[in-house]
Amino acid sequence: MSETKERKLFMYHRMLMCRMFEERVYYLFLEGRLPGTIHQSQGQEASAVGVCSALEDKDMITSTHRPHSHAIARGVSVRSLMAELFARETGCCRGKGGSMHVGDMEAGMVPAIAIVGGGIPLAAGCALAFRYLEQPNIVACFFGEGATNIGTFHEAVNMAAIWNLPVVFVCENNKYAASTAVEKVMRVKRVSERAMAYGIPGETLDGNDVEAVYQAMRKAGSRARAGDGPTLLELETYRFAGHSRSDPGRYREPEEVAAWKQRDPIARYEAKLLAERVLEPAEITKIKTSIERELEAAVAQAESDPSPKPEDCLSDVFAS
Amino acid sequence: MSSRASAVSNQEIPGREVTMVDALRAALREEMRRDKRVILLGEDIGVEGGFGGAFTVTLGLSEEFGHHRVLDTPISEAAIAGVAAGAALAGLRPVADVQYGDFLFLAMDQLANNAAKLRYMSGGKLSVSMVFRAPVGATTRGAQHGQSLEAFFMHVPGLKVACPSNPYDGKGLLKTAIRDDNPVIFFEHKLLYGSKGARKEKGGLQVVGWVPDEEYLIPFGEAKIVRPGRDITLVANLLMVHKSMQAAEILAAEGVDAEVIDVRTLTPFDWETVFQSVRKTTRLLIVEEDNLTGGWGAEVAARVADDCIGYLDGPIRRIAAPDTPVPFAPVMENFYVPSVEKIVGAVRELVKVHN
Ligand SMILES: Cc1ncc(C[n+]2csc(CCOP(=O)(O)OP(=O)(O)O)c2C)c(N)n1
Numbered sequence: 001m002s003e004t005k006e007r008k009l010f011m012y013h014r015m016l017m018c019r020m021f022e023e024r025v026y027y028l029f030l031e032g033r034l035p036g037t038i039h040q041s042q043g044q045e046a047s048a049v050g051v052c053s054a055l056e057d058k059d060m061i062t063s064t065h066r067p068h069s070h071a072i073a074r075g076v077s078v079r080s081l082m083a084e085l086f087a088r089e090t091g092c093c094r095g096k097g098g099s100m101h102v103g104d105m106e107a108g109m110v111p112a113i114a115i116v117g118g119g120i121p122l123a124a125g126c127a128l129a130f131r132y133l134e135q136p137n138i139v140a141c142f143f144g145e146g147a148t149n150i151g152t153f154h155e156a157v158n159m160a161a162i163w164n165l166p167v168v169f170v171c172e173n174n175k176y177a178a179s180t181a182v183e184k185v186m187r188v189k190r191v192s193e194r195a196m197a198y199g200i201p202g203e204t205l206d207g208n209d210v211e212a213v214y215q216a217m218r219k220a221g222s223r224a225r226a227g228d229g230p231t232l233l234e235l236e237t238y239r240f241a242g243h244s245r246s247d248p249g250r251y252r253e254p255e256e257v258a259a260w261k262q263r264d265p266i267a268r269y270e271a272k273l274l275a276e277r278v279l280e281p282a283e284i285t286k287i288k289t290s291i292e293r294e295l296e297a298a299v300a301q302a303e304s305d306p307s308p309k310p311e312d313c314l315s316d317v318f319a320s
Numbered sequence: 321m322s323s324r325a326s327a328v329s330n331q332e333i334p335g336r337e338v339t340m341v342d343a344l345r346a347a348l349r350e351e352m353r354r355d356k357r358v359i360l361l362g363e364d365i366g367v368e369g370g371f372g373g374a375f376t377v378t379l380g381l382s383e384e385f386g387h388h389r390v391l392d393t394p395i396s397e398a399a400i401a402g403v404a405a406g407a408a409l410a411g412l413r414p415v416a417d418v419q420y421g422d423f424l425f426l427a428m429d430q431l432a433n434n435a436a437k438l439r440y441m442s443g444g445k446l447s448v449s450m451v452f453r454a455p456v457g458a459t460t461r462g463a464q465h466g467q468s469l470e471a472f473f474m475h476v477p478g479l480k481v482a483c484p485s486n487p488y489d490g491k492g493l494l495k496t497a498i499r500d501d502n503p504v505i506f507f508e509h510k511l512l513y514g515s516k517g518a519r520k521e522k523g524g525l526q527v528v529g530w531v532p533d534e535e536y537l538i539p540f541g542e543a544k545i546v547r548p549g550r551d552i553t554l555v556a557n558l559l560m561v562h563k564s565m566q567a568a569e570i571l572a573a574e575g576v577d578a579e580v581i582d583v584r585t586l587t588p589f590d591w592e593t594v595f596q597s598v599r600k601t602t603r604l605l606i607v608e609e610d611n612l613t614g615g616w617g618a619e620v621a622a623r624v625a626d627d628c629i630g631y632l633d634g635p636i637r638r639i640a641a642p643d644t645p646v647p648f649a650p651v652m653e654n655f656y657v658p659s660v661e662k663i664v665g666a667v668r669e670l671v672k673v674h675n
Binding site: 035036037087088093095096097098100101113114115116117118146147149150151177178179180181184185186246247249250251252307308309310311312313314317 | 363364367368369370371392393394395396397398399422423426460461462463464465519522642643644645647648649650651652653654655656
């Protein structure tokens with residue numbers, strides 16, 4: 001298999017995994033089998049997968065309150081993610097983090113930060129360390145368009161810019177921050193215009209086109225790796241689900257939601273790969289079945305995994 | 321579980337049983353009708369088809385008062401706090417909010433360095449008449465959405481701090497806070513909102529409280545004895561008032577008569593009510609959801625030791641969350657949040673050993 005074909009199939013597979021994971025989690029949540037709250041990412045798989053597929057081993061990502069797809073795309077094990085959502089000892093945060101804080105440094109993902117904008121300075125900081133340690137790695141920093149209205153965004157992007165840090169700022173513009181439409185809280189038409197204020201390149205692209213995202217991230221990543229500094233990528237996308245578990249999304253027009261569902265990143269990529277004969281129709285069911293099995297196993301495992309002990313609450317506060 | 325913590329329940333006066341959300345919304349509505357200078361600022365508080373803030377408190381207010389008075393902001397907590405303080409300086413009475421108390425840390429500089437200090441720095445020439453509402457309490461959302469932060473703000477001179485445990489107090493204190501000429505941090509507990517439908521909190525107490533139709537205010541600095549007793553004083557706030565009351569019922573069956581005090585406001589603090597109670601019962605247990613070290617209970621312990629040491633028949637004890645972040649897993653969170661059992665256990669120890 002050619003490298004390109006392999007990568008394309010990989011990205012297709014990963015996007016499907018993100019989607020099917022989220023759908024499974026949705027039902028588990030409705031059934032009351034998962035505690036806490038969840039923020040889901042159906043519809044935003046192309047940005048997660050396009051960006052993360054362009055990363056190298058030991059590169060790092062930072063994420064948000066909506067981290068499931070970022071984690072899967074980065075290669076955090078699905079079992080450890082599922083176990084975390086089930087609040088198990090075997091979860092990627094050993095039951096201490098939960099949905100909003102999943103991550104795994106080994107896999108290249110800082111535990112997700114649920115304070116909007118809170119992860120952006122961390123990303124710049126990781127990038128500073130990489131450069132200082134002469135490690136040839138970069139950081140991909142995910143955040144929503146809503147986060148670009150918070151101070152940390154401006155402070156951290158500026159700092160990364162003046163120091164030419166190896167970080168790519170990835171804004172997933174899904175048009176709404178909770179119930180708030182982007183045009184109500186931003187005068188600029190495009191988030192990418194904000195790059196100008198800090199003297200770095202900014203680019204807006206179709207965030208539901210995984211191939212375009214991948215290519216843009218390759219380019220921004222090379223620039224960062226070469227020591228030429230950060231880039232701000234704005235990926236236009238949409239979340240199909242509500243903001244969080246309890247949101248029926250009545251602030252969005254049904255027509256708008258329907259129109260974006262027409263631009264489903266997975267369906268589009270599937271059609272493209274079929275047309276390119278990279279993917280055969282018969283393979284689709286096979287891939288889906290295998291993902292289904294993997295998820296099934298992850299759920300079964302998570303359900304039988306041990307719970308942390310109540311007193312485990314007390315450990316891990318300080319490094320010893 | 322239903323609990324009626326409102327002390328004033330007079331059948332003669334017309335009133336209704338309402339939830340905390342209803343009571344807070346009514347307070348905002350009444351004050352906005354009464355005074356044009358009252359405006360609201362926050363994220364997702366007035367969007368059509370939206371939530372009315374994270375816990376529905378402001379639902380319907382933008383329809384009644386318009387978007388010039390119910391201002392939906394960007395996600396910009398530092399600016400929300402600072403803009404509220406600035407507007408207060410220039411004559412408004414803003415009521416701002418954060419969706420989760422944890423985000424107060426983003427607003428900390430504006431609150432602690434500006435809002436709290438401007439009156440002092442100006443030699444008393446101006447005032448910062450603003451309220452900042454913040455939901456607190458652990459609710460299986462993990463470390464960044466479940467902290468109890470009262471003590472941080474109690475520590476800043478110039479800030480007032482309120483923490484109502486029931487709808488009656490919530491309404492009366494919020495109205496007072498809005499009319500106060502000082503910055504007030506107003507804490508609300510997520511499990512006490514009584515929100516319904518999709519916004520219902522898992523594990524929330526379905527607290528309803530009687531609230532009179534007639535207008536009333538509750539002054540700051542007046543604690544409430546929610547259960548009189550002879551043997552031990554329990555001092556609590558927010559959710560812990562309810563847990564202390566449950567504990568008191570269990571203890572009553574064992575012949576231990578606990579007095580439960582709801583502090584209602586931390587700044588100003590009603591020391592006299594606590595001191596008098598301790599002098600009577602000679603034993604003190606403080607119950608808070610805050611982390612133990614440096615929590616508000618530590619201050620209470622110190623003051624009581626200072627003032628009532630000669631009356632005490634035992635050590636002052638505190639039941640608080642351990643000094644850890646809020647864990648996610650429910651088994652750990654249940655261990656973290658002070659439980660009725662822990663309160664009962666601590667009281668048994670205190671009355672047994674020192675009888
Ligand atoms: C500092 C801070 N303020 C408010 C919130 C509550 N909140 C959680 S997600 C969210 C909207 C975030 O929008 P955006 O950054 O665009 O990301 P999206 O949810 O669209 O992925 C808000 C207001 C928060 N978590 N942190």
